[in-house]
Amino acid sequence: MSSAQIEIQLIGIVVAAACALPGVFLVLRGMAMMSDAISHTVLLGIVLGFLITGDLESPWLLFGAAAMGLLTVSLTELLNRTRLVKQDAAIGLVFPALFSIAVILISRFARGVHLDTDAVLLGELAFAPFDRLMLFGALLPRSLVVMSIILVINLLFILALYKELKLATFDAGLAAALGFSPALIHYGLMGMVSITAVGAFDAVGSILVVAFMVAPAAAAYLLTDKLERMLLYSVGLGALGAVGGYWMAHLMDANIAGSMATVIGLLFLLCLLFAPERGLLATAARRQRQRWEFAQTMLTIHLLHHEGTPEAGVENRLDHLHDHLRWEPAFAQGVVQRADERGLVRLENGSLHLTEAGRGLATTMLTEKR
């Protein structure tokens, strides 16, 4: 691997980690689309910052962009609070408006500057190693430095306010009652999303910012029940997507950011299918098992009902389950076989009898309090 290749992958990993951290809280708050909005509207902050300072490297651009992110959030909330527009529609109204103002400003006043709209959407990671700055006597890729600083800021923010973020996300009412202003925490988080989006979009573009914020968090949500682990898994999955995406782009000679977003999407799909407890396959298997178990319980209750009654001889015949419980013969056969294996029933001359265990199960199920 050349050093440029290593650097591109490192940038990808750092961006993925920096995005995944706030992404977890966005996903848990049901605000994933806000990352889409913010990662576009920060462009307006950058353009305005550039027009005022005349310098594309000025740190004020970062502040302008972060402020624009927060403006996006508050405009969305303002619209939403009129109760005439729902949250998702409000996002859909605010962000194209701000984004298109930025596009107009670029085309009118900033043509010829390195601020073209293609780069905004998809970035160009392949060129990231060429843009370098001196730090601690070493010439490092600018994106790597900027994103590492942002990653550290995000880490510190989450480490310091972990319990506040958790409380305000789970129960905003209690947070407010205890004096932890949910609005303050909300805007802190949105500020974090904005700064991350600004730092990342130069290197990877806004589409990948959204992919890095949402997909790893949504996948991690399927893998664990613990918030700490969800944060760790998100970072890990994001990093995996970055490295995997780089090599996919390398093999296919494709756009790097697009490939990374694709691989992250595929990772999410894998989790959706194969997650141990919440995945689609696990859910289907559980449903199937519950169906068989429920049928066996039904069988024991049916047998218990008619036990010792004159019609028991008819009701409890294997070939009559079809009529009485409206079971397909094959299904009835399967249920009886499984109940037999579990020691719930005995089959004697085509007639079914409850065992002690079967009678026990039926009685508990009938008397169990809800």
Next chain:
Amino acid sequence: MDADKLAVQVADLTVAYQEKPVLWDVDLDVPQGVLMAIVGPNGAGKTTMLKAILGLLTPAAGHVSIFGKPYQQQRSLVGYVPQRGSVDWDFPTSVLDVVMMGNYGKLGWVRRPGAADRRAAQSALEKVGMADYADRQISQLSGGQQQRTFLARALMQDAQVYFMDEPFQGVDATTERAIVDLLKELRAQGKTVLAVHHDLQTVPEYFDWVMLLNVRRIASGPVNEVFTDENLRAAYGGRVGFLNKRQDHEPA
């Protein structure tokens, strides 16, 4: 009444959503050490009143004091049990973790809960009969268990006044019993509880004070004084099937 002795004092509380009043000039004095049910028909403003008292929404007028001082100065004395349905029970966390949230107010910003908080949370869970569920994922709880988890969290707050929004909503008989016992224990310790309640039948059995609310305050005071047919009719209009049943058993 002496204002210092009053656990909760609400004066002229008015809350409006877009100029439509949902609470109209409500006054309420609650002495220390009572269990007060807040009853009234749907849309009477019961939850709104709790939220306004706790500063979760801004009233159009009025003020609230807890033991003589504004709520903002008395947060540590107040425990809050929101409606069970107000949170996402699929949130990735454990029962013990949710209970520990009750202590976050005392910890303040940035400080993390430690071993002592874990022990306190564990003992709060024991008090609501949930000791074995500490490490359970909250998405696996039944409705009654969710409610008990919330109550354990409120116990962690170690407050003087508790505000509970429908603590009996959709719980099983065992949980209902456990909650009643807990309320009586709180009262025995001199704590004050205000609970939004729906089942009129159980008001005299579970509570000793009651407030009847329907946008306005209809009445409030000891159950045997204000829980009368007349006040119930005023609060619920003609729609109290409960009244007819009650007359069969204990003619007023």
